[in-house]
Each structure stands twice: as structure tokens, then as C-alpha cells.
Amino acid sequence: MATLVAPSNxxxxxxxxxxxxAVKGWGTDESAIIAIMGHRNxxxxxxxxxxxxxxxxxxxxxxxxxxxSGNFEKAMYRxxxxxxDRYAVLANVAIKNLNSDYHxxxxxxxxxxxxxxLVVRRAYHNRYKHSLEEHVAAHTSGYLxxxxxxxxxxxxxxxxxxxxxxxxxxxxxxxxAIKNKKGKLDEVIRILTTRSKTQxxxxxxxxxxxxxxxxxxxxxxxxxxxxxxxxxxxxxCIDDHHxxxxxxxxxxxxxxxxxxxxxxxxVVTRAEKDLKDIKELYYKRNSIHLEDAVAKEISGDxxxxxxxxxxxxx
Amino acid sequence: MxxxxxxxAITQAFSGHGVDEKSLTTILGKWxxxxxxxxxxxxxNFFIEDHERQFQRWNDHCVRLLKHEFVRFKNAVVLxxxxxxxxxxxxxxxxxxxxxxxxxxxxxxxxxxSSEELLGARKAYHSLFDHSIEEDVASHIHSIxxxxxxxxxxxxxxxxxxxxxDTAKSEAKTLSNAIKNxxxKPIIENDEVIRILATRSKPxxQAVYKHYKELSGKNLEEDLNDxxxxxxxxxxxxxxxxxxxxxxxxxxxxxxxxxxxxxTRVIVTRADIDMKEIKAEYNDLYGVSLPQKIxxxxxxxxxxxxxxxxxxxx
Numbered sequence: 208m209a210t211l212v213a214p215s216n217x218x219x220x221x222x223x224x225x226x227x228x229a230v231k232g233w234g235t236d237e238s239a240i241i242a243i244m245g246h247r248n249x250x251x252x253x254x255x256x257x258x259x260x261x262x263x264x265x266x267x268x269x270x271x272x273x274x275x276s277g278n279f280e281k282a283m284y285r286x287x288x289x290x291x292d293r294y295a296v297l298a299n300v301a302i303k304n305l306n307s308d309y310h311x312x313x314x315x316x317x318x319x320x321x322x323x324x325l326v327v328r329r330a331y332h333n334r335y336k337h338s339l340e341e342h343v344a345a346h347t348s349g350y351l352x353x354x355x356x357x358x359x360x361x362x363x364x365x366x367x368x369x370x371x372x373x374x375x376x377x378x379x380x381x382x383x384a385i386k387n388k389k390g391k392l393d394e395v396i397r398i399l400t401t402r403s404k405t406q407x408x409x410x411x412x413x414x415x416x417x418x419x420x421x422x423x424x425x426x427x428x429x430x431x432x433x434x435x436x437x438x439x440x441x442x443x444c445i446d447d448h449h450x451x452x453x454x455x456x457x458x459x460x461x462x463x464x465x466x467x468x469x470x471x472x473x474v475v476t477r478a479e480k481d482l483k484d485i486k487e488l489y490y491k492r493n494s495i496h497l498e499d500a501v502a503k504e505i506s507g508d509x510x511x512x513x514x515x516x517x518x519x520x521x
Numbered sequence: 522m523x524x525x526x527x528x529x530a531i532t533q534a535f536s537g538h539g540v541d542e543k544s545l546t547t548i549l550g551k552w553x554x555x556x557x558x559x560x561x562x563x564x565x566n567f568f569i570e571d572h573e574r575q576f577q578r579w580n581d582h583c584v585r586l587l588k589h590e591f592v593r594f595k596n597a598v599v600l601x602x603x604x605x606x607x608x609x610x611x612x613x614x615x616x617x618x619x620x621x622x623x624x625x626x627x628x629x630x631x632x633x634x635s636s637e638e639l640l641g642a643r644k645a646y647h648s649l650f651d652h653s654i655e656e657d658v659a660s661h662i663h664s665i666x667x668x669x670x671x672x673x674x675x676x677x678x679x680x681x682x683x684x685x686x687d688t689a690k691s692e693a694k695t696l697s698n699a700i701k702n703x704x705x706k707p708i709i710e711n712d713e714v715i716r717i718l719a720t721r722s723k724p725x726x727q728a729v730y731k732h733y734k735e736l737s738g739k740n741l742e743e744d745l746n747d748x749x750x751x752x753x754x755x756x757x758x759x760x761x762x763x764x765x766x767x768x769x770x771x772x773x774x775x776x777x778x779x780x781x782x783x784x785t786r787v788i789v790t791r792a793d794i795d796m797k798e799i800k801a802e803y804n805d806l807y808g809v810s811l812p813q814k815i816x817x818x819x820x821x822x823x824x825x826x827x828x829x830x831x832x833x834x835x
Binding site for chain 2: 325328332336337338340341344345348349352353356357360361362363364365366368393397400401402403
């Protein structure tokens with residue numbers, strides 16, 4: 208379930224007026240921007256953008272970009288974009304740092320449904336005049352490239368059919384390949400990048416039943432290179448992406464410093480989807496509410512905005 | 522008509538692509554039992570003389586071949602009336618089932634269709650076969666071609682015209698080096714070659730093709746030893762030449778039945794796309810017009826149907 212709180216009726220024209228007042232002249236009324244944008248869903252935000260453009264003859268996004276700064280600006284910019292466009296931007300940012308950020312691409316490719324991933328790939332064509340795969344391929348090599356490009360290029364069958372014999376065969380293949388670390392990595396890539404998600408979940412369950420521990424636990428200890436780490440991310444995203452996001456948030460919020468980009472990415476992309484489920488998981492695991500953990504780590508308008516998206520009324 | 526002329530007409534009616542239904546009806550249909558016995562005795566390639574029991578029987582193999590010829594028209598009609606997506610999905614499935622000699626059809630579909638047409642075929646494949654095309658290709662092909670074929674059927678290329686010429690030049694160089702090193706590292710295992718051919722946009726690849734010619738003096742596909750790569754480059758960069766060559770091979774006398782089927786496939790799938798350009802290219806390459814060649818080699822309803830398809834759009 209979503210954490211975003213948005214009214215069922217709104218007037219795009221009135222919202223555009225409030226935003227205009229917030230940005231015109233000297234200084235910016237960040238609270239007003241948060242009060243509106245933090246409470247509008249994707250369709251409503253696009254209507255506001257359109258109304259703003261019609262009335263004031265400028266692009267709301269460009270205006271916001273110039274008025275805000277830092278983590279708050281990054282978060283608001285990503286928030287206002289349409290979901291597919293947003294993922295395209297996130298992917299492009301990750302590609303610029305692919306050596307460390309390949310997990311973002313894996314996350315996008317594996318969490319989204321096949322049709323959603325397609326729309327993101329189209330949005331990427333429009334924005335960057337290249338295909339996502341071609342950019343990722345040009346910046347990676349070896350098994351990691353094959354895996355990530357394969358995950359991005361997949362258009363998985365979306366049905367519920369499972370072949371239990373195949374699940375057993377492929378669970379064994381995965382076991383052999385990961386145990387030996389060198390053998391049959393092509394097969395790991397083939398299975399993860401082409402099978403349907405339902406079939407893969409059946410395969411992961413079969414692995415757990417036969418070998419006594421889950422694939423992802425095995426990889427947690429044994430992932431020694433980027434390829435295996437990427438495999439680990441892919442498996443966790445496909446198997447249970449709520450648990451995956453909870454872990455991402457947990458890592459972001461603990462220890463010294465905060466990975467604001469990671470925090471923004473999870474909150475902005477999931478606020479309208481299933482951030483509530485992720486919050487519940489977070490509370491169960493850490494005995495502290497996600498909003499409170501977030502509030503401790505960040506500050507200012509960035510904090511206000513994220514807490515609004517997290518559903519906190521203030 | 523004298524009987525010998527009628528004999529000749531019936532022999533003609535049964536040779537080539539399709540059958541001449543009209544002659545069979547008007548001539549064979551009116552022959553009395555003696556004339557038909559004469560026909561059997563004088564057509565030793567269709568009928569076997571059983572001297573012991575004093576009769577002539579059909580050669581079973583010929584009956585099977587004739588079945589294909591009679592059904593050629595029906596297959597063309599069914600394929601023509603199909604939605605292009607279903608058509609490509611079924612052609613791909615059939616190619617996979619037939620085995621390595623038909624994998625060229627997979628390359629043809631993956632490389633000559635537009636990005637949206639290929640996507641449509643992948644959707645239709647989900648609907649028809651409850652699997653994704655890439656999962657079936659990946660799990661059925663174990664030869665060294667697998668990487669290239671999976672990558673090609675999974676492509677969703679950028680369709681715009683924007684090309685970075687520097688990148689095209691440097692990728693032409695990469696290909697040239699890969700070809701020179703073929704002895705040490707076979708091209709079919711070269712990830713960089715696969716990356717370029719499977720992810721770059723078609724306009725980009727045409728620029729690469731042009732730069733390669735400037736670099737080495739030869740056309741890219743001439744220098745590639747591997748058949749699959751040759752077909753891939755031809756389909757991506759010079760599709761009308763590729764189709765003309767397929768048609769030429771299919772229109773020869775006494776060809777293998779799989780090659781004969783290409784005639785229907787190429788004409789039905791290209792009639793609405795680039796048949797005009799293919800006709801022009803065919804004429805340039807072989808000095809005879811395609812309609813004329815079909816008039817000579819095909820028969821009956823099948824011939825009329827093909828000629829009608831080819832004549833569409835001028």
C-alpha cells in the first residue's frame with residue numbers, strides 16, 4: 208500500500224497558482240511546495256505541470272530545479288517526473304557510476320513488472336536518444352554485463368504457470384554454479400534473465416527445500432565479486448522486493464553518514480506503491496518506525512518532504 | 522490438345538512452387554482410365570511399376586511432397602491473414618523447433634523488424650506459448666550461437682536517427698580488430714561484437730558499416746566468416762539485399778523444402794513493408810524482375826496470390 212496522502216479532488220489551476228506564488232520573486236516558500244506536491248499523486252502532478260505551463264508559460268520542473276538545491280531539489284525533481292521518466296533518470300545517473308551503482312540498474316530491471324520495464328525503456332529512448340541496454344553494455348564487461356543487459360532486455364512471460372520439474376532442474380543448476388563459483392555462470396544468467404518471475408520464485412523455493420538454506424543467504428556470505436553481488440540483488444528483488452527495500456533502507460540509515468541518494472530513490476519510487484508494506488516490515492525488524500529513523504538522520508526541507516511522502520502529517 | 526502435349530501440361534502443373542489447379546481440373550479431370558494409365562506408365566518419377574502384380578503405384582515420398590505443394594496456397598493465405606505479431610511469433614517457434622538449419626529465420630525476424638514490431642511478436646509469443654521467446658531460445662539452443670541469438674531477440678533498439686559518429690567510427694575499428702583476431706579469439710565468442718550488433722540502433726549500425734568499408738575496403742559481412750554474424754549484419758544493414766538473396770535461393774528448381782517455404786515467408790512478411798525496394802534490388806542483382814521469375818516458377822492459385830501481394834503499392 209502507498210504512504211502518499213493525496214486528496215481525491217484537486218484543482219490543478221489553484222495548485223499551479225500556489226506554486227507560482229511560492230517561487231516568484233526573492234526567496235522560495237519551500238513549505239508551500241511540499242504542502243502541495245507532497246500530497247499529489249502521479250496523475251495529479253502531471254495535471255499541475257500542464258496547468259503551470261499553460262498559465263505561466265514555463266516548465267515547472269525547470270523552475271523548481273533553479274529554485275531549490277541539494278538533496279531536497281534532487282528529491283523534488285525526481286518526485287515530479289512521471290514514474291517511467293523518473294526510472295530512466297535514475298538509471299542514467301547510475302550508469303555514470305556503474306562500477307559502484309550497478310545494483311540500481313539490477314533493482315529497476317527486477318522489481319518492475321515486464322510492461323513497466325518496457326515503458327521505462329521507451330522513456331529512456333526519448334530522453335537519452337539511446338537504448339538503456341546500449342548504454343549499460345558500453346559501460347560494463349564480462350559476466351556482469353551479460354547479467355545486467357540480460358535483465359534489462361528481458362520481457363518475461365507474466366503468467367502464473369509453474370513447471371515444477373524445471374524448477375528442480377534449475378535449482379540444481381544454480382546450486383552447482385554458485386558452489387563452484389566458476390562453472391556454468393552462463394546458465395545462471397540464462398535462468399535469471401529469461402524465466403518468468405513465478406517460475407523463478409518456484410525455483411528459489413525448491414532450492415530452499417532441497418538445500419536447507421535460501422539462495423540469497425548463501426550468496427550473502429559467498430558473493431565475492433560484482434557479478435555474484437549483482438546476482439544476489441537480482442534474486443532478492445525477484446523473490447521479495449519488500450524485504451529487499453527494507454534492507455536497503457536499513458543500510459542507508461545505519462552507521463556513519465547517510466546515503467541520501469539511496470534514501471530518496473526508495474522513498475520517491477515506492478511512496479505511491481508499497482512503501483507502507485515496507486514500513487511495516489521495517490518496524491518489525493528494527494523496532495523503530497521508519498519515519499523516526501529517517502528524522503534522526505536527515506534535516507531541513509529534505510526531511511520535511513520525505514516525511515510528508517512517508518505519510519507523516521505535521 | 523494432343524495427348525503428349527497434355528502430358529507435358531500435367532507434368533508442368535505438378536512442378537515448381539504450388540500446383541496448377543486449373544490444368545489439373547481441365548486436363549487430368551477429363552482423362553479416361555486408359556489415358557490415366559498412360560500417364561502413370563510415362564511418369565516414372567511419380568509412379569513405381571509393380572511388374573509382379575501388374576499395376577503402377579504412387580511413390581509415397583512424392584505424395585508427401587505433393588501435399589506440401591497443394592497446401593502452399595492455404596499456408597500463404599493463413600499467414601497473410603494473421604496479425605503480424607502472431608505471424609512472427611509462430612515463425613520463430615517453428616524455427617526453434619526445426620533446429621539449427623532454421624535459426625536464420627530467428628535472425629531475420631529479430632533484425633529486420635522495427636523495435637515495436639519485434640516487441641509485438643514477443644507479446645504474441647507470451648500469449649501463444651506461455652513462455653517468453655528469449656527463455657525458449659536460451660533453453661533450446663546450446664550451441665555457441667546462443668549468446669548472439671538471445672541478445673538479438675531481446676533487443677529493443679532506439680529508433681531515432683541520432684548517431685554519434687565518433688562512437689560509430691571507434692566501433693568499426695573494434696569490429697575490424699575482432700575480425701583480424703578471429704584465429705586467436707573466435708568472433709562468435711566475442712562479447713564486444715555481440716554488444717555492438719545486439720544493442721546499437723540501426724542508423725548507428727549503418728554508420729558503423731560505412732566506416733568499416735572506409736577502414737578495410739570491404740563490406741563488413743564479407744569479412745565475417747561465421748554464417749550467423751553474416752546474416753545478422755545483412756539483415757541489420759542491407760535488408761533488401763538479404764531478402765533478394767533469400768528469394769533467389771527459394772525460386773530455384775528442386776530446392777530443399779525448408780528453403781522453398783522462404784518464398785511464402787518473405788513475400789507475406791514484406792508485402793506491406795519494403796517489397797518495392799526488394800523488387801528493385803532483386804532486379805539489380807539478378808537481371809530479371811521478381812514478378813517474372815515468380816510467373817515462371819510458381820503455379821496456380823499460389824502463384825496468383827504471390828503476384829497479387831507483390832503488386833500492392835506499386
